[in-house]
Amino acid sequence: MDKLLYLSMTGAKETMLAQASHANNLANARTTGFKADLAQARAMSVVGDGFQSRAYAMTERPATDITAGVLNHTGRELDVAISGEGWLAVQTPDGSEAYSRAGELQITSTGQVLTGRGLPLMGEGGPIALPPATKIDIGQDGTISVLDDTGALAVVDRIKLVNPDGRDLVKGEDGLMRLRTGGQAPLDPAVELESGFLETSNVNAVNELVSMLDLARRFEMNIKMMQNAQENSESSARILQNLG
């Protein structure tokens, strides 16, 4: 059997994987603070004796698009969005630190501040815990001040805002960003927070749809090549039959 068939097969299979990656971006077109994944194809040539005619396709995710989404006004005092660069630090279930831009905060009955997906938000010294308060105010630098029952205003904690280099960040299996080398990024005082806003997903729906159509046609071309391989082998079989 011709190698062509297997080459086209990997082409089609990897195109289908890239398709799934774009589908995931589109499915998250309305997820707060979502960052789109990029997908690229790489040629993996098989090195060995003889003529190098085989280069298999391979889809990979080189990076995540970390450009900011649009800030959407909600007016809720516990909704925060980062204007410009930066990340909110959250604590993952295993106790390590991860970074997210989804700021739909909520308070538990014990006063802990959680993100929309239920992970504790990190402050200057670990997860933030708030005393009972009548009003909570989050400042531009992440400082949380509360107005207590007696009418006294007190600064409680400061949300840990970080701004590591985008190249050092990698998206984990839970969709949260982490440092490639592990560990924790230091607090960056230059990161600015907007209270009463949420950041929309940064997925560009038109881009994703066009990529999907493009990939669908590439897939069809690969299938066409498989069909060609089939025709070739049929013709050669016919010729050999006629010889006999």
Added chain:
Amino acid sequence: MNAALFVGKTGLSAQETALQVISNNLANVNTDGFKKDRAVFEDLLYQIQRQPGAQSSESTELPSGFQLGSGVRTVGTQKLFTQGTLQITEQNLDVAIEGKGFFQVSMPDGTTSYSRNGQFQLNSNGEVVTAEGFLLEPAISVPSDTTSLAISVDGIVSVTQASTATSTQIGTIQLADFVNPSGLQAMGSNLFKETTSSGAPATSNPGTTGVGTTIQGALENSNVNSVEELVDMITVQRAFEMNSKVISTADQMLSFVTQQL
């Protein structure tokens, strides 16, 4: 099968949930004391197809791996307890809360529910009840020969009776407050129930320990902003269409295979 099909499906069902939340908000745009909901989405787990840093040959490694996201899911809905606008009705048993806090309503089964809707009425015994006829807690009964009724900003209910010239205090409306009001369970009929995530209620007189004041002759409108909901509806609809486009594209790819090979 093409993974894009299932990913697209998660997108469709998430947008469907979002539309249901929006339609409920819009349906309650004129419900007094209604608090709007919001659907919260998160991306589902990522599957590692190829680990970054895997060896591509004996001496070289792949610079980037391939992690495939598996779509989106609705984590839950969040009730947004922002203040609604106050509407002056001049009914003496209409009470609005300006600030935090809930009216306490005793249910027929003996439990207490909480509400922001202050459209109170009197029952045949002269007791203050909600529109459903549930008693306000602490119970307040209005004497039958009352000529006028006043509710102060700190919740004191006083009446003037035909028999006396001076007004008499007949009770105080107390408000309950929660650490995490978003954790309350909405029961319909404008009522909320305490849960473990909301915390225990702290009752106090209006205007003290952080709870709001009671405004007589006013009602709190629903905090739904219809324009905002309609814009959300547009984005939901388009997101839904795009996800169905993903499914039809994935379907075409598979049908091309079966037709051509």
